[in-house]
């Protein structure tokens with residue numbers, strides 16, 4: 237896969253999608269984005285266009301739901317896609333427990349619909365957004381791609397199911413080339429501060445919470461558990477800058493041209509574990525803001541420590557994360573301070 241090829245990006249208006257679309261455009265790919273704006277908005281697409289400058293001519297956007305087979309068929313009939321990067325889906329673990337049908341419909345039925353249309357049009361190259369959640373509660377660390385897989389929530393099960401569907405499709409037809417990227421904890425924003433994460437409704441993850449405390453929208457950060465057997469008792473995760481993650485998708489796209497590639501999973505993380513308190517300290521340092529803390533009990537379902545082995549991605553994709561915690565917090569704060577209300581004005 238090389239620039240000048242045409243890539244379909246589902247969910248490309250979202251957090252990780254928007255950063256990846258920008259990288260695709262700047263590298264020279266023709267990029268068609270579809271999104272139903274369930275958790276994003278047109279402004280994100282407009283800002284990607286602005287950041288892409290002259291290359292924005294290579295971006296086409298359609299408001300389409302991936303479960304709408306008729307619209308997908310029309311799109312594939314009108315455009316020849318060399319590959320698909322599939323981000324579209326719902327991602328809130330807690331919500332998936334409350335609304336499992338909505339998650340299975342969106343994430344599993346949506347993906348099946350997309351795969352069916354791809355197959356019918358002879359497009360058999362796909363990069364999929366999987367998650368470190370497929371490792372469940374890892375017993376040993378770092379997580380390597382050959383670990384046994386499990387899921388601790390309906391959301392996690394949708395990722396696992398889609399991975400299993402990919403493996404079954406590939407077993408039936410080795411003409412497919414399928415890469416499953418298992419993201420660890422994406423944070424940060426484009427260094428311009430012009431695009432970033434803007435979750436509709438209340439946030440679910442650590443960084444958006446810290447951000448909302450920093451801009452005065454929330455009074456304090458709840459620390460979920462200080463009694464883990466970690467360096468300071470708080471949960472440890474592998475945070476990865478969203479720009480590094482975006483670059484990981486370009487590396488995966490290039491890998492799809494390797495005649496040897498079949499159906500493979502790759503971790504995208506930094507290989508380093510950071511605790512909640514370390515993350516708060518790093519954010520306070522770059523922002524100059526004090527983040528008040530409220531110590532709470534453990535959040536049900538949370539793992540203690542999760543971090544990636546990055547050896548397989550480094551070796552096969554020739555990709556490595558470059559940014560550390562400080563850059564992640566710096567760019568998160570830059571985005572937050574320039575856009576305290578996200579993409580909407582007050």
Ligand code: NAD
Pocket residue numbers: 246247248249250251252253270271272273274275276277300301302303322323324325326327342346365366367368419420421422
């Ligand atoms: P996001 O919510 O910002 O982006 C997802 C996008 O998909 C949104 O723009 C949303 O409107 C769109 N979408 C949802 N359902 C759709 C549908 N049926 N049809 C068309 N568009 C639809 O989330 P993100 O953080 O950018 O995550 C992207 C992908 O990465 C998701 O599949 C998510 O599960 C996965 N992932 C995210 C994380 C994370 O922490 N952010 C971690 C691991 C995996």
Ligand code: UFG
Pocket residue numbers: 327329367368369370392419420421440441442443445457458459460461470471472473512535538
């Ligand atoms: N945390 C707090 N306070 C908060 C939010 C989080 O202390 O307000 C802690 C958590 O307990 C955890 C750490 O910060 O120790 C990170 O929590 P996140 O919710 O940001 O991330 P998780 O690793 O728990 O979850 C993420 C994704 C899920 C995915 C999971 C497993 O959000 O989609 O990784 O890979 F399923």
